[in-house]
Amino acid sequence: MGILKRMKEDMDVVFDQDPAARSYIEVFLTYSGLHAIWAHRIAHFFFKRNLLFIARSISQISRFFTGIEIHPGATIGRKFFIDHGMGVVIGETCEIGDNVTLFQGVTLGGTGKEKGKRHPTIKDNAMVTNGARVLGNITIGNSSKVGAGSVVLKDVPDHSTVVGVPGQIVVKNGEKIRKNLDHHKLPDPVADRCAHLQEEIDALKEEIAKLKEVKQNGNNDL
Known part of the structure:
Protein backbone atom coordinates (compact mmCIF):
# COMPACT_ATOMS: atom_id res chain seq x y z
CA MET A 1 0.00 0.00 0.00
CA GLY A 2 1.33 3.45 -0.93
CA ILE A 3 2.05 6.15 1.60
CA LEU A 4 -0.91 8.34 0.63
CA LYS A 5 -3.35 5.41 0.71
CA ARG A 6 -2.03 4.37 4.12
CA MET A 7 -2.46 7.93 5.43
CA LYS A 8 -6.00 8.01 4.03
CA GLU A 9 -6.72 4.68 5.74
CA ASP A 10 -5.40 6.06 9.05
CA MET A 11 -7.71 9.07 8.80
CA ASP A 12 -10.68 6.88 7.88
CA VAL A 13 -10.10 4.96 11.12
CA VAL A 14 -10.46 8.22 13.05
CA PHE A 15 -13.87 8.82 11.48
CA ASP A 16 -14.90 5.25 12.34
CA GLN A 17 -13.81 5.56 15.98
CA ASP A 18 -14.41 9.21 16.91
CA PRO A 19 -17.83 10.84 16.35
CA ALA A 20 -16.24 14.24 17.02
CA ALA A 21 -14.21 14.08 13.78
CA ARG A 22 -15.82 16.33 11.17
CA SER A 23 -13.42 16.79 8.26
CA TYR A 24 -10.23 15.37 6.82
CA ILE A 25 -8.42 18.69 7.20
CA GLU A 26 -9.36 18.81 10.91
CA VAL A 27 -8.18 15.24 11.46
CA PHE A 28 -4.98 15.80 9.46
CA LEU A 29 -3.98 18.91 11.39
CA THR A 30 -5.26 18.39 14.93
CA TYR A 31 -5.25 14.69 15.90
CA SER A 32 -2.12 14.05 17.96
CA GLY A 33 -2.65 10.29 17.99
CA LEU A 34 -2.52 10.29 14.21
CA HIS A 35 0.64 12.40 14.20
CA ALA A 36 2.29 10.04 16.70
CA ILE A 37 1.51 7.00 14.52
CA TRP A 38 2.91 8.67 11.41
CA ALA A 39 6.06 9.74 13.26
CA HIS A 40 6.46 6.21 14.60
CA ARG A 41 6.41 4.74 11.11
CA ILE A 42 9.29 6.99 10.13
CA ALA A 43 11.20 6.22 13.35
CA HIS A 44 10.59 2.48 12.91
CA PHE A 45 11.96 2.67 9.35
CA PHE A 46 15.29 3.97 10.68
CA PHE A 47 15.24 1.59 13.67
CA LYS A 48 14.97 -1.44 11.40
CA ARG A 49 18.05 -0.21 9.54
CA ASN A 50 19.99 0.11 12.80
CA LEU A 51 20.04 3.92 12.63
CA LEU A 52 19.08 4.00 16.28
CA PHE A 53 19.99 7.59 17.13
CA ILE A 54 17.91 8.99 14.29
CA ALA A 55 15.02 6.69 15.19
CA ARG A 56 15.14 7.65 18.85
CA SER A 57 15.41 11.35 18.04
CA ILE A 58 12.28 11.23 15.87
CA SER A 59 10.48 9.35 18.65
CA GLN A 60 11.39 11.97 21.25
CA ILE A 61 10.43 14.88 19.01
CA SER A 62 7.07 13.22 18.45
CA ARG A 63 6.70 12.72 22.20
CA PHE A 64 7.40 16.41 22.80
CA PHE A 65 4.69 17.56 20.38
CA THR A 66 2.03 14.88 20.95
CA GLY A 67 2.49 13.69 24.54
CA ILE A 68 2.58 10.12 23.20
CA GLU A 69 5.72 8.01 23.60
CA ILE A 70 6.14 5.14 21.16
CA HIS A 71 9.52 3.42 21.14
CA PRO A 72 10.78 3.16 17.54
CA GLY A 73 11.29 -0.58 18.01
CA ASP A 188 -15.20 -3.51 39.68
CA PRO A 189 -14.18 -6.78 41.41
CA VAL A 190 -12.18 -4.88 44.06
CA ALA A 191 -15.20 -2.77 45.01
CA ASP A 192 -17.35 -5.89 45.07
CA ARG A 193 -14.92 -7.59 47.48
CA CYS A 194 -14.83 -4.51 49.73
CA ALA A 195 -18.63 -4.45 49.81
CA HIS A 196 -18.69 -8.13 50.78
CA LEU A 197 -16.16 -7.50 53.58
CA GLN A 198 -18.25 -4.58 54.83
CA GLU A 199 -21.31 -6.83 55.00
CA GLU A 200 -19.35 -9.35 57.11
CA ILE A 201 -18.11 -6.58 59.42
CA ASP A 202 -21.67 -5.31 59.90
CA ALA A 203 -22.84 -8.85 60.71
CA LEU A 204 -20.04 -9.28 63.27
CA LYS A 205 -20.91 -5.96 64.89
CA GLU A 206 -24.51 -7.09 65.20
CA GLU A 207 -23.45 -10.39 66.82
CA ILE A 208 -21.18 -8.54 69.28
CA ALA A 209 -24.02 -6.17 70.20
CA LYS A 210 -26.31 -9.15 70.90
CA LEU A 211 -23.65 -10.82 73.08
CA LYS A 212 -23.18 -7.61 75.08
CA GLU A 213 -26.93 -7.36 75.57
CA VAL A 214 -27.10 -10.98 76.80
CA LYS A 215 -24.21 -10.37 79.18
CA GLN A 216 -25.79 -7.22 80.58
CA ASN A 217 -29.12 -8.96 81.13
CA GLY A 218 -27.32 -11.79 82.90
CA ASN A 219 -25.62 -9.36 85.28
CA ASN A 220 -28.94 -7.63 86.01
CA ASP A 221 -30.50 -10.98 86.97
CA LEU A 222 -27.78 -11.46 89.55
Whole structure:
Protein backbone atom coordinates (compact mmCIF):
# COMPACT_ATOMS: atom_id res chain seq x y z
CA MET A 1 0.00 0.00 0.00
CA GLY A 2 1.33 3.45 -0.93
CA ILE A 3 2.05 6.15 1.60
CA LEU A 4 -0.91 8.34 0.63
CA LYS A 5 -3.35 5.41 0.71
CA ARG A 6 -2.03 4.37 4.12
CA MET A 7 -2.46 7.93 5.43
CA LYS A 8 -6.00 8.01 4.03
CA GLU A 9 -6.72 4.68 5.74
CA ASP A 10 -5.40 6.06 9.05
CA MET A 11 -7.71 9.07 8.80
CA ASP A 12 -10.68 6.88 7.88
CA VAL A 13 -10.10 4.96 11.12
CA VAL A 14 -10.46 8.22 13.05
CA PHE A 15 -13.87 8.82 11.48
CA ASP A 16 -14.90 5.25 12.34
CA GLN A 17 -13.81 5.56 15.98
CA ASP A 18 -14.41 9.21 16.91
CA PRO A 19 -17.83 10.84 16.35
CA ALA A 20 -16.24 14.24 17.02
CA ALA A 21 -14.21 14.08 13.78
CA ARG A 22 -15.82 16.33 11.17
CA SER A 23 -13.42 16.79 8.26
CA TYR A 24 -10.23 15.37 6.82
CA ILE A 25 -8.42 18.69 7.20
CA GLU A 26 -9.36 18.81 10.91
CA VAL A 27 -8.18 15.24 11.46
CA PHE A 28 -4.98 15.80 9.46
CA LEU A 29 -3.98 18.91 11.39
CA THR A 30 -5.26 18.39 14.93
CA TYR A 31 -5.25 14.69 15.90
CA SER A 32 -2.12 14.05 17.96
CA GLY A 33 -2.65 10.29 17.99
CA LEU A 34 -2.52 10.29 14.21
CA HIS A 35 0.64 12.40 14.20
CA ALA A 36 2.29 10.04 16.70
CA ILE A 37 1.51 7.00 14.52
CA TRP A 38 2.91 8.67 11.41
CA ALA A 39 6.06 9.74 13.26
CA HIS A 40 6.46 6.21 14.60
CA ARG A 41 6.41 4.74 11.11
CA ILE A 42 9.29 6.99 10.13
CA ALA A 43 11.20 6.22 13.35
CA HIS A 44 10.59 2.48 12.91
CA PHE A 45 11.96 2.67 9.35
CA PHE A 46 15.29 3.97 10.68
CA PHE A 47 15.24 1.59 13.67
CA LYS A 48 14.97 -1.44 11.40
CA ARG A 49 18.05 -0.21 9.54
CA ASN A 50 19.99 0.11 12.80
CA LEU A 51 20.04 3.92 12.63
CA LEU A 52 19.08 4.00 16.28
CA PHE A 53 19.99 7.59 17.13
CA ILE A 54 17.91 8.99 14.29
CA ALA A 55 15.02 6.69 15.19
CA ARG A 56 15.14 7.65 18.85
CA SER A 57 15.41 11.35 18.04
CA ILE A 58 12.28 11.23 15.87
CA SER A 59 10.48 9.35 18.65
CA GLN A 60 11.39 11.97 21.25
CA ILE A 61 10.43 14.88 19.01
CA SER A 62 7.07 13.22 18.45
CA ARG A 63 6.70 12.72 22.20
CA PHE A 64 7.40 16.41 22.80
CA PHE A 65 4.69 17.56 20.38
CA THR A 66 2.03 14.88 20.95
CA GLY A 67 2.49 13.69 24.54
CA ILE A 68 2.58 10.12 23.20
CA GLU A 69 5.72 8.01 23.60
CA ILE A 70 6.14 5.14 21.16
CA HIS A 71 9.52 3.42 21.14
CA PRO A 72 10.78 3.16 17.54
CA GLY A 73 11.29 -0.58 18.01
CA ALA A 74 7.59 -1.28 18.62
CA THR A 75 5.78 -3.19 15.87
CA ILE A 76 2.36 -1.75 15.02
CA GLY A 77 -0.20 -3.04 12.53
CA ARG A 78 -2.74 -1.30 10.33
CA LYS A 79 -5.75 0.78 11.41
CA PHE A 80 -4.22 1.59 14.80
CA PHE A 81 -6.11 4.33 16.67
CA ILE A 82 -5.03 6.35 19.69
CA ASP A 83 -7.90 8.40 21.15
CA HIS A 84 -7.04 11.42 23.33
CA GLY A 85 -3.53 10.03 23.50
CA MET A 86 -1.81 12.19 26.13
CA GLY A 87 0.34 9.99 28.36
CA VAL A 88 0.26 6.86 26.20
CA VAL A 89 3.51 4.86 26.46
CA ILE A 90 4.37 1.93 24.17
CA GLY A 91 7.53 -0.06 24.90
CA GLU A 92 10.25 -1.27 22.57
CA THR A 93 9.22 -4.91 22.16
CA CYS A 94 5.48 -4.29 21.97
CA GLU A 95 3.67 -6.02 19.14
CA ILE A 96 0.34 -4.48 18.20
CA GLY A 97 -1.98 -6.09 15.65
CA ASP A 98 -4.54 -4.59 13.27
CA ASN A 99 -7.61 -2.55 14.30
CA VAL A 100 -6.32 -1.94 17.83
CA THR A 101 -7.55 1.05 19.87
CA LEU A 102 -5.79 2.70 22.81
CA PHE A 103 -7.18 5.49 24.96
CA GLN A 104 -5.57 8.26 27.02
CA GLY A 105 -2.95 7.31 29.60
CA VAL A 106 -2.44 3.68 28.54
CA THR A 107 0.93 2.09 29.32
CA LEU A 108 2.17 -0.96 27.44
CA GLY A 109 5.30 -1.45 29.51
CA GLY A 110 7.76 -3.87 31.04
CA THR A 111 8.07 -5.15 34.60
CA GLY A 112 11.82 -4.91 35.17
CA LYS A 113 15.23 -5.09 33.53
CA GLU A 114 14.73 -8.39 31.74
CA LYS A 115 16.13 -8.77 28.23
CA GLY A 116 14.42 -9.89 25.04
CA LYS A 117 10.64 -9.73 24.65
CA ARG A 118 9.55 -7.80 27.72
CA HIS A 119 6.51 -5.83 26.58
CA PRO A 120 2.95 -6.88 25.75
CA THR A 121 1.51 -8.30 22.56
CA ILE A 122 -1.87 -6.80 21.66
CA LYS A 123 -3.73 -8.90 19.10
CA ASP A 124 -6.13 -7.76 16.38
CA ASN A 125 -9.27 -5.80 17.26
CA ALA A 126 -8.31 -5.37 20.94
CA MET A 127 -9.12 -2.26 22.99
CA VAL A 128 -7.20 -0.89 25.98
CA THR A 129 -9.08 1.93 27.70
CA ASN A 130 -8.20 4.98 29.78
CA GLY A 131 -5.33 4.72 32.24
CA ALA A 132 -4.88 0.96 31.93
CA ARG A 133 -1.47 -0.63 32.56
CA VAL A 134 -0.56 -3.75 30.60
CA LEU A 135 2.83 -4.89 31.84
CA GLY A 136 5.31 -7.57 30.87
CA ASN A 137 5.59 -10.15 28.12
CA ILE A 138 1.89 -11.02 28.10
CA THR A 139 -0.76 -11.24 25.41
CA ILE A 140 -4.08 -9.44 25.16
CA GLY A 141 -6.18 -11.73 22.98
CA ASN A 142 -8.02 -11.06 19.76
CA SER A 143 -11.05 -8.75 20.21
CA SER A 144 -10.42 -8.47 23.97
CA LYS A 145 -10.92 -5.35 26.10
CA VAL A 146 -9.05 -3.93 29.08
CA GLY A 147 -11.17 -1.72 31.34
CA ALA A 148 -10.21 1.78 32.47
CA GLY A 149 -7.61 1.91 35.24
CA SER A 150 -6.91 -1.82 35.16
CA VAL A 151 -3.48 -3.32 35.80
CA VAL A 152 -3.00 -6.45 33.71
CA LEU A 153 -0.08 -8.78 34.52
CA LYS A 154 -1.31 -12.06 32.98
CA ASP A 155 -2.44 -13.20 29.55
CA VAL A 156 -5.99 -12.33 28.53
CA PRO A 157 -7.73 -14.90 26.27
CA ASP A 158 -9.43 -14.01 22.99
CA HIS A 159 -12.86 -12.35 23.18
CA SER A 160 -12.50 -11.47 26.85
CA THR A 161 -12.86 -8.39 29.05
CA VAL A 162 -10.59 -7.76 32.03
CA VAL A 163 -10.99 -5.10 34.74
CA GLY A 164 -9.59 -4.22 38.16
CA VAL A 165 -6.27 -4.19 40.02
CA PRO A 166 -4.94 -6.72 39.42
CA GLY A 167 -6.96 -7.42 36.30
CA GLN A 168 -9.75 -9.99 36.55
CA ILE A 169 -11.56 -11.54 33.59
CA VAL A 170 -15.27 -10.68 33.60
CA VAL A 171 -16.12 -11.82 30.06
CA LYS A 172 -14.67 -14.87 28.30
CA ASN A 173 -15.33 -16.34 24.86
CA GLY A 174 -18.12 -13.87 24.27
CA GLU A 175 -20.12 -14.99 27.33
CA LYS A 176 -20.86 -12.24 29.83
CA ILE A 177 -20.06 -13.19 33.39
CA ARG A 178 -21.71 -9.95 34.52
CA LYS A 179 -24.87 -8.51 32.97
CA ASN A 180 -25.15 -5.01 31.51
CA LEU A 181 -21.46 -4.78 30.72
CA ASP A 182 -20.88 -1.48 28.95
CA HIS A 183 -17.66 0.37 28.18
CA HIS A 184 -18.56 3.09 30.70
CA LYS A 185 -20.08 0.69 33.27
CA LEU A 186 -17.44 -1.99 33.74
CA PRO A 187 -17.74 -4.05 36.94
CA ASP A 188 -15.20 -3.51 39.68
CA PRO A 189 -14.18 -6.78 41.41
CA VAL A 190 -12.18 -4.88 44.06
CA ALA A 191 -15.20 -2.77 45.01
CA ASP A 192 -17.35 -5.89 45.07
CA ARG A 193 -14.92 -7.59 47.48
CA CYS A 194 -14.83 -4.51 49.73
CA ALA A 195 -18.63 -4.45 49.81
CA HIS A 196 -18.69 -8.13 50.78
CA LEU A 197 -16.16 -7.50 53.58
CA GLN A 198 -18.25 -4.58 54.83
CA GLU A 199 -21.31 -6.83 55.00
CA GLU A 200 -19.35 -9.35 57.11
CA ILE A 201 -18.11 -6.58 59.42
CA ASP A 202 -21.67 -5.31 59.90
CA ALA A 203 -22.84 -8.85 60.71
CA LEU A 204 -20.04 -9.28 63.27
CA LYS A 205 -20.91 -5.96 64.89
CA GLU A 206 -24.51 -7.09 65.20
CA GLU A 207 -23.45 -10.39 66.82
CA ILE A 208 -21.18 -8.54 69.28
CA ALA A 209 -24.02 -6.17 70.20
CA LYS A 210 -26.31 -9.15 70.90
CA LEU A 211 -23.65 -10.82 73.08
CA LYS A 212 -23.18 -7.61 75.08
CA GLU A 213 -26.93 -7.36 75.57
CA VAL A 214 -27.10 -10.98 76.80
CA LYS A 215 -24.21 -10.37 79.18
CA GLN A 216 -25.79 -7.22 80.58
CA ASN A 217 -29.12 -8.96 81.13
CA GLY A 218 -27.32 -11.79 82.90
CA ASN A 219 -25.62 -9.36 85.28
CA ASN A 220 -28.94 -7.63 86.01
CA ASP A 221 -30.50 -10.98 86.97
CA LEU A 222 -27.78 -11.46 89.55
